Amino acid sequence: MNYSKEHTRYLKRLRGKKVTITLGRIAVVLVFFGLWEALTALGVLDSFITSSPSRMAVKLAELFSTGDLLYHMGVTLAETVLSFILATGAGMLIAIILWWFETARKILEPHLVILNALPKIALGPVIIIWVGAGTSAIIVMALLISLIITIINTLQGFLSVDEGKLRLFKTMKASKLQTLVKLVLPASIPNIISVLKVNVGLCWVGTIMGEYLVSKAGLGYLIIYGGTVFDLDIVMTATVVLCVLAAIMYYTVVVAEKLISKKFKFDV
Amino acid sequence: MDELIVFDKVYLTYHTKESETPVLSDINFTVSKGELMGLVGPSGCGKTTILSLISGIIAPTSGSVLTGGSPPQKCDISGYMLQKDELLPWRTNMGNILLGAEIKKLDRQKTKQKAIQLLKKYDLEGVEKHYPSQLSGGMRQRIALIRTLVLAPQIILLDEPFSALDFQTRLQVVGDVYNMLKSEEMTAVFVTHDINEAISMCDRVAVLSSKPCRIKKIIDISEFNGIPPSERRVNKRFVEIYDDILTTMQNDGE
Ligand SMILES: Nc1ncnc2c1ncn2[C@@H]1O[C@H](COP(=O)(O)OP(=O)(O)OP(=O)(O)O)[C@@H](O)[C@H]1O
Numbered sequence: 001m002n003y004s005k006e007h008t009r010y011l012k013r014l015r016g017k018k019v020t021i022t023l024g025r026i027a028v029v030l031v032f033f034g035l036w037e038a039l040t041a042l043g044v045l046d047s048f049i050t051s052s053p054s055r056m057a058v059k060l061a062e063l064f065s066t067g068d069l070l071y072h073m074g075v076t077l078a079e080t081v082l083s084f085i086l087a088t089g090a091g092m093l094i095a096i097i098l099w100w101f102e103t104a105r106k107i108l109e110p111h112l113v114i115l116n117a118l119p120k121i122a123l124g125p126v127i128i129i130w131v132g133a134g135t136s137a138i139i140v141m142a143l144l145i146s147l148i149i150t151i152i153n154t155l156q157g158f159l160s161v162d163e164g165k166l167r168l169f170k171t172m173k174a175s176k177l178q179t180l181v182k183l184v185l186p187a188s189i190p191n192i193i194s195v196l197k198v199n200v201g202l203c204w205v206g207t208i209m210g211e212y213l214v215s216k217a218g219l220g221y222l223i224i225y226g227g228t229v230f231d232l233d234i235v236m237t238a239t240v241v242l243c244v245l246a247a248i249m250y251y252t253v254v255v256a257e258k259l260i261s262k263k264f265k266f267d268v
Numbered sequence: 269m270d271e272l273i274v275f276d277k278v279y280l281t282y283h284t285k286e287s288e289t290p291v292l293s294d295i296n297f298t299v300s301k302g303e304l305m306g307l308v309g310p311s312g313c314g315k316t317t318i319l320s321l322i323s324g325i326i327a328p329t330s331g332s333v334l335t336g337g338s339p340p341q342k343c344d345i346s347g348y349m350l351q352k353d354e355l356l357p358w359r360t361n362m363g364n365i366l367l368g369a370e371i372k373k374l375d376r377q378k379t380k381q382k383a384i385q386l387l388k389k390y391d392l393e394g395v396e397k398h399y400p401s402q403l404s405g406g407m408r409q410r411i412a413l414i415r416t417l418v419l420a421p422q423i424i425l426l427d428e429p430f431s432a433l434d435f436q437t438r439l440q441v442v443g444d445v446y447n448m449l450k451s452e453e454m455t456a457v458f459v460t461h462d463i464n465e466a467i468s469m470c471d472r473v474a475v476l477s478s479k480p481c482r483i484k485k486i487i488d489i490s491e492f493n494g495i496p497p498s499e500r501r502v503n504k505r506f507v508e509i510y511d512d513i514l515t516t517m518q519n520d521g522e
């Protein structure tokens with residue numbers, strides 16, 4: 001394509017700005033870890049209680065070579081992905097049912113809101129008694145945390161579909177199923193994606209909380225274990241690994257969002 | 269059946285938690301086949317409500333509404349063009365045009381053929397694979413019109429369909445729509461705020477009172493039958509009819 005000189009200059013400036021921002025973001029991380037390392041090396045911070053990037057690197061290599069790291073990462077990742085899929089699937093299904101049956105929705109609305117306000121961690125002991133101290137307890141914990149809010153947010157999206165478009169479907173004498181499939185669901189895609197984004201975060205919270213409770217395996221277990229034996233290197237290393245995993249999963253959703261909104265012509 | 273739409277002693281009251289609002293009060297009129305009926309009246313008087321009754325979205329509180337001899341809920345002979353285009357942004361223009369056919373499970377290929385003809389007729393060739401967001405307001409409105417037309421309704425309901433258009437496009441679309449309705453011998457009910465527009469297009473114009481809405485007077489302008497909108501506007505009778513409608517609208521006591 002042929003652009004005018006002005007436009008080429010504009011594009012160049014735009015690209016320059018983008019490079020600055022990306023470099024800046026990387027710099028923030030480098031400065032953070034650099035400062036951490038320097039302060040512990042100078043003795044300002046006590047690396048016994050704060051750990052340090054170099055000690056974390058050693059610990060990471062050690063955990064990796066024994067196979068512990070991959071094992072615990074795998075466990076946590078599997079639990080999180082599973083609860084994410086369950087929470088999203090079940091949440092959407094329930095939201096659709098509540099959209100369909102107005103009276104049921106009106107009956108259940110206040111209960112959902114109250115359940116959502118409850119600090120779910122309070123149910124930890126009950127969960128363990130009911131489903132046992134294993135993977136299922138962790139999944140249940142993650143579901144408790146993410147399911148209700150998924151239902152509430154998805155339903156809200158369904159209910160905010162434009163009145164005029166609903167009217168259009170009525171004039172065409174569309175059935176309820178047609179209205180759902182051809183209007184409500186596609187119109188809710190941007191909302192559903194933002195629900196997914198929130199859900200990724202909540203499922204991590206739920207899984208780690210579950211692992212604290214059950215304490216058998218996973219990064220959450222590793223953190224608790226490290227804390228108990230006062231090995232802050234393990235705690236910090238596991239936390240950083242957790243950060244990286246959560247970031248990867250979040251950006252996977254962001255990429256999916258870009259692809260979907262391109263296909264469906266939504267501006268994000 | 270010559271009288272395609274019949275309103276007989278129609279009353280309608282909207283109920284909400286806060287209040288009940290009588291909107292239509294003793295509405296009687298008929299529209300014959302091939303006729304273009306205009307509705308003018310103050311904002312909020314009940315014009316859209318009358319169209320909703322004809323399309324069967326709502327039922328009258330009392331009295332009867334018949335389209336083609338039966339209640340509109342039981343038959344499917346009207347097409348409704350809403351105040352806004354209401355195009356779905358995630359569908360291509362062709363996808364939008366075919367929406368009604370999909371819902372009514374009509375033959376897709378046949379409808380598509382018809383749509384392509386109509387697109388050609390309205391200078392919209394080549395936009396079928398594009399998305400509505402790439403079109404101007406006037407083009408979107410015409411796509412919405414084609415979406416209504418491909419279903420070949422016997423009655424077409426137009427609710428201020430041109431209010432979103434700029435003046436020039438509006439004159440053009442009014443002309444286009446008039447030609448199309450007349451050439452297909454369609455029956456239409458046309459709601460507008462614009463007296464000029466009503467006179468340019470309609471065979472009769474019903475002047476409505478403010479809420480609760482009654483028909484103050486039905487003004488016959490069939491003398492203009494067959495004359496296109498652009499020529500009507502320069503006809504010397506135009507101003508007289510305009511005055512007649514305006515006086516009726518302003519006249520409160522009846
Ligand atoms: N679903 C509803 N529930 C309660 N009241 C309603 C409802 N729909 C319309 N109304 C009321 O009925 C009256 C007539 O509404 P309608 O939309 O038919 O008016 P209109 O003549 O089309 O107005 P406008 O010129 O603004 O489009 C209005 O006063 C409105 O407030």
Ligand SMILES: [Mg+2]
Pocket residue numbers: 315316317427
């Ligand atoms: Mg209206």
